[in-house]
Amino acid sequence: MDERILVVGGNAAGMTAASRAKRLDPSLSVTILESGPRIAYSICGLPFALGGRVRFEDLVLFTPETLKNERGIEARVNREAIQIQPSQKRVVAMNRANGEREIHPYDRLLLSTGYRPISPGIEGTDLEGVFTASRLEDGEAILSWIDAASARRAVILGGGYVGLELSEALVERGLEVTVVERSPSLLPSLDPDMARLVEEELERKGARVLTGRVVKRIAGTSSGRVEAVELATGSLRLPADLVFVDVGVAPRVELAEKAGIRLGSSGAVAVSERLETSANSIYAAGNCAECTHLVTGRPMMIPLGTVAAKQGRIAGENLAGRRSRFAGALGTSLVKVLGVTAAATGLSSVAAEREGFHPVAAAIEGRFQASYFGSGAPAKVKVIAERESGRLLGAQIVGSAEGALRIDVLAAAITAGMTVRDASQLDLAYAPPSGALWNPILVALNALAREL
C-alpha cells in the first residue's frame, strides 16, 4: 500500500509541505485536514481585500477540487483534528458538518496548525462588532458588519502589522480610525525612532494613534453591540462601531500538547533542524513550530507566512524521505501603511539589548536614486551591530517601498554573519534612474562603522 502522509492545517506551511512531498514522490497518498471551510488562501491578503483592492475569492489559490485535480492531494475541510494517537499512528478528527468522528491513519504526520490571535483578556471582546483575523471568513465578517452597521468609527487594538494594514484599509474606506497600542510605539519589531515615521504617516492621513495606553474594557449596548473602547490610561472613552483586536498571536499547539509532544520555551512545538518533533514520524512546520533565530541562535516563534512556507517546503521534503534541514530565519518583515513602507530584519536595538547584546546603531536619511533624478525613493535606513565584534545584528528601513525592499540585502548580510565593514564593501547595483552611486545602505553602514 502507498505510504500515507497526513497534514493537519491547510495553509502556508501545510499546503507547501503537501505539494512538495507529493511532487517529490507521486506514489505518496497525501491528505490535508483543515478545520476551516477553505484551504490554501493568503491570509496576508485579508487587509487588502477589506480595503477593496482585491477580492476575497482571489486570495484563495486552491479549492479541494482543484488541489485534487492539479496536484493529486486530498483536502478535507471543516475537519477539526481533536486527537493524535501516536502509538496507533492515527489522528481523530471531528467533521464539523455532521459532528461525526473520523479516523485518519498516517505513516508520517505534519502538524501545521498555525497560530491564533491572543485575547486581550478584557471585558467586551464577545460583543457584536468586535473582530480578530485569523481566517479569511473573519475579513468577510468585518466587511459585512461595516455595511450592516453603517460603521463610521473604528478602533484598532494593537499596532502590529495586521492592525496597521487594517487601519489603512479602513482609512481608505473613509472610516475614522483610532489605533491604540500598549507599548510606547507601534510595530514592535522596529525601534521607536523608526516606528515613529509610520505613526506620523497615519496621523497625516487622518488616523489617530494612541501609544502607551492600556485598554480597560470594550463597552457595548444592552443589545450586545459594541459602542466604545474605554482606556485605563487617561480614562478616555473612544466611541466605536467596529473594534479590531490584534494584540498578539499564540501558536496552536493543543493537539501536540495533548499527544505528549514536547513544546519549546517559546510555547511553540519544539523541532529539530529536520523539523521532527519529539514524537516518532511526526513533524511540525509553520507558525505552530519553533524556528531558530539566526542572530540569537535560539528557537522562537516567528509568525510570518514566508517562514511558514519555507519550513513547509523543508518538511515536505522530509515527509517524502529526504533529509533536508531548515537553518532558521531572521523575522524579516515588511508592512505598507498608506504612503509609507516599513521593513525590519534581525534584531532591533531594543531587542538586541533585551537579548544581552551591546548594540550600536546608526541611522541615515537617503534616496535610492541619483540626486539629479530628483526626489526618488526617500527612506530612512537604520543598521545595528554588536559593539565588540562589529557583527551586524539587525536593520530597519522606513520610507518609500523601493527603499524598504532593500532590507533584503541586509537580511542576506546578517545571515552570512557579516561585520559592518564586510557589508559596507558589498558591490551593489547602480544606475542613475534607479540607484545612487553610494547606495543608502552603504552610507548607513559607513556611518555605523564610525561608531564602532
Next chain:
Amino acid sequence: MDERILVVGGNAAGMTAASRAKRLDPSLSVTILESGPRIAYSICGLPFALGGRVRFEDLVLFTPETLKNERGIEARVNREAIQIQPSQKRVVAMNRANGEREIHPYDRLLLSTGYRPISPGIEGTDLEGVFTASRLEDGEAILSWIDAASARRAVILGGGYVGLELSEALVERGLEVTVVERSPSLLPSLDPDMARLVEEELERKGARVLTGRVVKRIAGTSSGRVEAVELATGSLRLPADLVFVDVGVAPRVELAEKAGIRLGSSGAVAVSERLETSANSIYAAGNCAECTHLVTGRPMMIPLGTVAAKQGRIAGENLAGRRSRFAGALGTSLVKVLGVTAAATGLSSVAAEREGFHPVAAAIEGRFQASYFGSGAPAKVKVIAERESGRLLGAQIVGSAEGALRIDVLAAAITAGMTVRDASQLDLAYAPPSGALWNPILVALNALAREL
C-alpha cells in the same frame, strides 16, 4: 609642514579619496590634478543629460571653488600629469591653459586616472560626427552636433551599457538608431538568453539591433563629415549623421607605466589589498587599478563607478594613515534600456565556463508582487552555481526595474560564499503590495537546486 596628499584624477575614485583623507585628517594638504576642465561629475549621468531628462550642469557635484570652500581641498583643472618622479616624490604636470610645466610635490600620491575608450581600429573614427564618451564635454559635443547637423540617423558601435543608454536617449529624441555589436549578443556581462530580452525591447521601440557584425569602416563626405557605417559582415551600409563608438575601455596607465610602477595581467595598475602600488607611497584606485574579482579571486579591471568610489574611500583612509583593506568586487551592474532594466552580478554562465568552472544555471520568470495584485514587476531571474560545490557564481535579472534591483540580494549571497541551498533559505521580506510570498529569487534558487 603639513603632509601633502596629491591625487591625479578628479572623479569617482579621486574625489572620494581626497574627501575621505581630508575628513579623517584635516591637517593634510590635499590637492587634485585633473586633466579635463571639470572635476567631480557623474559620467554615468551623461546619457540621461543627452536624453534631456537632466541638465549637464546638474551632473557636476563640485567646482574647484565649492570643493575648496566646503571640503578644504585644492583642485587644479586642465592639468595633465605627464611624469611621476618617485625618487623626488613629485609629479610634473602641464598646464593646458598656458602650456607651462608645473612641479607638484607629494608625501603620498594617488593615481586615479580612470579609463579611456578603446578605438575600434578602423578607418573613419576621426570624422566629424563620430564620438566617444569619457568626459562630460563629450556629451555636450554630441548634443551640439545633433542640433548643428540636424542628425536623424545614429549608429552605435558597441552594445555595452553606455552604448545602450545612449541608444535610449537618442530613440527618445526621435532619432533612428542602429546598434552594431561584434559579439553574438548585447551586454557582454549577461548571458545571451538574458541579453536577448534587452535586444527585443530595443527592437520593440523601433531601434535596429545588429549582433555578430564586424564594422569595416566609417565612411565620410569629402568635407570630412560622417556619412555611413560599412559592415564587413553582409556588406551592409548604414547611413549615419552621428556615430557613437563604445567598443570597450582600457585603463589609463601611461603615467604609472613610465614611472616603472608594476601593471597587472589585466593591464591595469597592480595594487595590494591596501591599494598600494609597487612604488613607495604611491596608491592607485578606481578604473585605472586592478580589483580582485570576489568569485574568481583574481585581479582584473572592473570599470564601474561604484567600485571606483569604494576603492577611493579605502585609498583615502590609507592616504590619511589608516590601514584599511579593499576586499574586491563582483562587477554588479544595472542598466535601464527603455522599458527594460537588466542587472548582473558575479560571473555569467559564459564567463564561468571561460574561467574554468563547471556552471549550472536555472532561469525563471517571476513577479515581484503578489499575484492577486495584478501584473506587478515582472522579471526573468537567472542564477548560476558551480556544479561540484553548489556555490553561487553569478546572477542576472532582466525585466522591471523593481525586479532587477533585487540583484543586490544575490550579490550579498555570492560575496558571502553561499551555496544555492543556503541562499534558497534567505529570509526575504514580503507583503502583498510589494512582494510575493515566494520571492522570485528564491524560486530561481529552488529551481537551480533541482539541477544540482
